[in-house]
Amino acid sequence: MSQFSDYAWMILDGTWVTVKITVVASVVAVIVALLTGVARTSKFFWIRLGPTLFVELFRGTSCYVQLFWAFFALPFIGISLTPFVASVLVLGANVGSYGSEVVRGAIAGVPRGQTEASVALNFTKLQRFRHVVFPQALVAMLPPAGNLFIDLLKLTPLTSLITMSDLTYNAMAVRQQTGSTFIALATILVGYFLMSSAIAWAIGRIERRASRGLETGPRAA
Amino acid sequence: MSDRQLAVEFRGVSKLYGALAVLKELSLSVPQGEKIALIGPSGSGKTTVLRILMTLETIQAGTVWVKGEPLWHMPKGDGLAPASEPHLHAMRRHIGMVFQHFNLFPHMTVQENVARPPQIVLGVTRGEAEQRAQDLLRLVGLAQKGASYPAQLSGGQKQRVAIARALAMQPAIMLFDEPTSALDPELVEEVLAVLRDIAIEGKTTMLLVTHEMSFAREISDRILFLDGGAIVEEGPPDQIFSDPKEERTRLFLKKIIAAGHRID
Amino acid sequence: MIWDWDFALRIIPDILRGLGTTVIATFFGSLLALAVGLVIALANRSDVTAVRRSSRGFAEFIRRTPLLVQLYFIYFVLPQAGIVLPPLLCGVIALGLHTGAYLSEVYRAGIDGVPRGQWEAARALNYQQGQTWLKIILPQAIPPMIPAIGNYIILMFKDSALLSIIAVPELMSMSRNIGNDSYRYLEPLTIAAILYLLLSGIAVLLLRIIESRSGMARLTG
Ligand SMILES: Nc1ncnc2c1ncn2[C@@H]1O[C@H](COP(=O)(O)OP(=O)(O)OP(=O)(O)O)[C@@H](O)[C@H]1O
Numbered sequence: 003m004s005q006f007s008d009y010a011w012m013i014l015d016g017t018w019v020t021v022k023i024t025v026v027a028s029v030v031a032v033i034v035a036l037l038t039g040v041a042r043t044s045k046f047f048w049i050r051l052g053p054t055l056f057v058e059l060f061r062g063t064s065c066y067v068q069l070f071w072a073f074f075a076l077p078f079i080g081i082s083l084t085p086f087v088a089s090v091l092v093l094g095a096n097v098g099s100y101g102s103e104v105v106r107g108a109i110a111g112v113p114r115g116q117t118e119a120s121v122a123l124n125f126t127k128l129q130r131f132r133h134v135v136f137p138q139a140l141v142a143m144l145p146p147a148g149n150l151f152i153d154l155l156k157l158t159p160l161t162s163l164i165t166m167s168d169l170t171y172n173a174m175a176v177r178q179q180t181g182s183t184f185i186a187l188a189t190i191l192v193g194y195f196l197m198s199s200a201i202a203w204a205i206g207r208i209e210r211r212a213s214r215g216l217e218t219g220p221r222a223a
Numbered sequence: 224m225s226d227r228q229l230a231v232e233f234r235g236v237s238k239l240y241g242a243l244a245v246l247k248e249l250s251l252s253v254p255q256g257e258k259i260a261l262i263g264p265s266g267s268g269k270t271t272v273l274r275i276l277m278t279l280e281t282i283q284a285g286t287v288w289v290k291g292e293p294l295w296h297m298p299k300g301d302g303l304a305p306a307s308e309p310h311l312h313a314m315r316r317h318i319g320m321v322f323q324h325f326n327l328f329p330h331m332t333v334q335e336n337v338a339r340p341p342q343i344v345l346g347v348t349r350g351e352a353e354q355r356a357q358d359l360l361r362l363v364g365l366a367q368k369g370a371s372y373p374a375q376l377s378g379g380q381k382q383r384v385a386i387a388r389a390l391a392m393q394p395a396i397m398l399f400d401e402p403t404s405a406l407d408p409e410l411v412e413e414v415l416a417v418l419r420d421i422a423i424e425g426k427t428t429m430l431l432v433t434h435e436m437s438f439a440r441e442i443s444d445r446i447l448f449l450d451g452g453a454i455v456e457e458g459p460p461d462q463i464f465s466d467p468k469e470e471r472t473r474l475f476l477k478k479i480i481a482a483g484h485r486i487d
Numbered sequence: 488m489i490w491d492w493d494f495a496l497r498i499i500p501d502i503l504r505g506l507g508t509t510v511i512a513t514f515f516g517s518l519l520a521l522a523v524g525l526v527i528a529l530a531n532r533s534d535v536t537a538v539r540r541s542s543r544g545f546a547e548f549i550r551r552t553p554l555l556v557q558l559y560f561i562y563f564v565l566p567q568a569g570i571v572l573p574p575l576l577c578g579v580i581a582l583g584l585h586t587g588a589y590l591s592e593v594y595r596a597g598i599d600g601v602p603r604g605q606w607e608a609a610r611a612l613n614y615q616q617g618q619t620w621l622k623i624i625l626p627q628a629i630p631p632m633i634p635a636i637g638n639y640i641i642l643m644f645k646d647s648a649l650l651s652i653i654a655v656p657e658l659m660s661m662s663r664n665i666g667n668d669s670y671r672y673l674e675p676l677t678i679a680a681i682l683y684l685l686l687s688g689i690a691v692l693l694l695r696i697i698e699s700r701s702g703m704a705r706l707t708g
């Protein structure tokens with residue numbers, strides 16, 4: 003029975019690594035999404051240019067290609083990242099680039115009358131953004147953001163390919179040692195499903211709290 | 224200069240959208256404390272006048288003066304230079320606006336809509352802002368609605384909150400752009416009653432765009448009739464409504480009456 | 488000089504051969520995804536509760552688990568059940584299933600987007616079920632779906648890089664092999680990334696053109 007507990011331990015250990023990567027990469031993704039998303043609502047071309055190129059670059063290739071590039075090609079130009087750092091930076095930048103569009107769209111979607119009302123109340127640009135535009139945009143961002151966090155979780159198995167001992171990596175090791183391919187893979191499929199569902203549930207709760215007052219036609223106010 | 228300082232003055236202001244001239248060298252002056260009603264056909268430029276004053280639209284020619292200072296310009300040497308954002312910020316302090324479609328902040332309660340802006344912009348303490356908000360909500364007859372969100376209010380209630388929100392900033396000049404035209408007919412009077420109170424109180428300079436002719440006649444000191452981006456006729460309400468000098472004014476009033484509106 | 492042009496030019500033909508396999512995988516993956524999505528979408532509308540529940544559950548499960556693990560599952564578990572498929576076919580199945588689960592939602596939105604009155608009109612004209620679908624519903628439901636379907640196919644094109652993990656000789660696989668053989672990763676991985684970027688960029692532009700065309704057709708027609 004001790005062997006079984008060894009394997010269970012490996013799975014748990016891998017799960018913990020997966021959670022760590024997901025959480026840290028999510029933070030990176032949120033920062034990337036907010037910075038580039040907000041910058042891309044600027045009316046100045048030169049402010050939009052950099053973030054737009056960044057976002058298009060990361061959306062134009064798959065996370066897997068980016069991860070390999072960061073881990074294997076980047077050292078040739080003198081930048082060596084640890085697997086963990088490469089993982090969270092690439093996953094964060096990749097998902098953050100999709101999030102950028104969510105942020106940009108949500109900000110652009112706040113009705114013009116809201117900005118005009120805050121101009122009429124003499125808010126500064128920063129105050130308009132902070133107290134009026136952003137809180138309303140945030141509500142619109144949450145549902146798509148929830149899906150992006152799930153997408154991010156689903157990208158974490160790629161990090162096993164650059165030697166992170168995450169859930170997938172450890173499960174494949176268990177598979178090798180035990181030969182029970184079906185059990186190993188079915189276990190982690192269910193594991194990922196449960197983690198995705200937990201994210202979906204959590205976002206759903208936050209969404210309901212954040213949309214207080216907005217449920218009956220925010221546009222009509 | 225007259226003995227009363229001017230609250231608002233337009234000198235030869237032109238506003239263009241591309242090639243379309245919406246205001247054509249328009250001039251007007253409003254002494255402090257005066258209540259002005261702007262009337263005129265759709266597209267004549269009434270909203271544009273208010274939006275320029277609220278710094279929501281730029282101008283292409285002329286100057287706008289608020290309390291003796293240029294709004295869209297700053298003194299520079301002998302002449303004027305385009306206004307900077309800090310200058311606009313300083314000037315907006317004098318002006319408040321109530322919109323046709325309310326534009327309340329949907330993510331804030333009624334109380335927050337009225338109490339937060341003075342805290343954010345004027346640095347009023349929280350306690351003081353909350354107290355003033357309650358007073359203002361009582362003034363507009365919504366003392367009980369502080370905890371509601373805008374989405375839970377009727378149109379008339381929303382507009383009354385919007386008026387309270389604008390008053391909370393204590394502007395010397397208040398702009399109203401058709402404040403009742405988005406409301407169901409039975410809700411119009413409750414908003415007009417609030418406007419009447421503000422007008423009677425007297426100190427505030429008011430510029431009101433409205434299609435409610437009898438109300439304009441009742442509360443305003445002077446009527447401006449706009450057509451095609453220029454002031455066609457102006458005068459005391461009784462003269463404009465009973466004895467208009469200009470053919471275009473007469474025609475406009477006739478249409479209004481034909482549409483079933485009262486002007487007396 | 489970090490970047491070796493001679494080497495880069497020498498490896499381009501090999502990498503381009505990989506691109507051919509990538510295109511083949513994407514093409515058949517798309518066909519499968521379109522079919523899988525349709526089957527799921529129809530099953531989701533079934534009158535039989537059990538069918539509805541299981542198809543919804545299945546699609547949700549696929550959407551909430553990682554493509555890489557699904558790929559492993561198909562590649563490693565199926566042979567144990569006596570089903571031995573060539574790697575390319577395994578990859579096509581994984582891509583098709585995964586994308587199909589998402590396309591089912593696109594179909595649903597498209598079908599729901601057809602006004603109720605259209606179904607009633609079809610009944611009034613005494614159309615049969617099949618005729619109603621073919622002549623009334625689908626012609627109206629499909630054009631608005633095209634942008635979303637196109638986006639998922641572009642995603643699939645980029646994700647197909649994962650097939651290199653099960654030794655399908657596609658674009659990413661070719662460049663990784665070159666890297667492994669030569670110990671130079673910068674050139675092959677960069678060339679691969681540029682090819683993905685270029686082709687998905689062109690596809691996005693084409694999609695926008697189609698979108699605006701079909702939008703105009705709808706407005707005038
Ligand atoms: N953003 C804009 N772009 C182009 N034209 C505009 C814009 N805003 C207003 N206009 C035009 O400017 C003219 C004056 O508009 P304005 O809104 O000031 O009229 P108004 O007198 O308030 O009319 P109404 O009674 O219908 O509210 C109209 O012809 C309008 O079409």
Ligand SMILES: [Mg+2]
Binds near residue numbers: 270400401
């Ligand atoms: Mg108007």
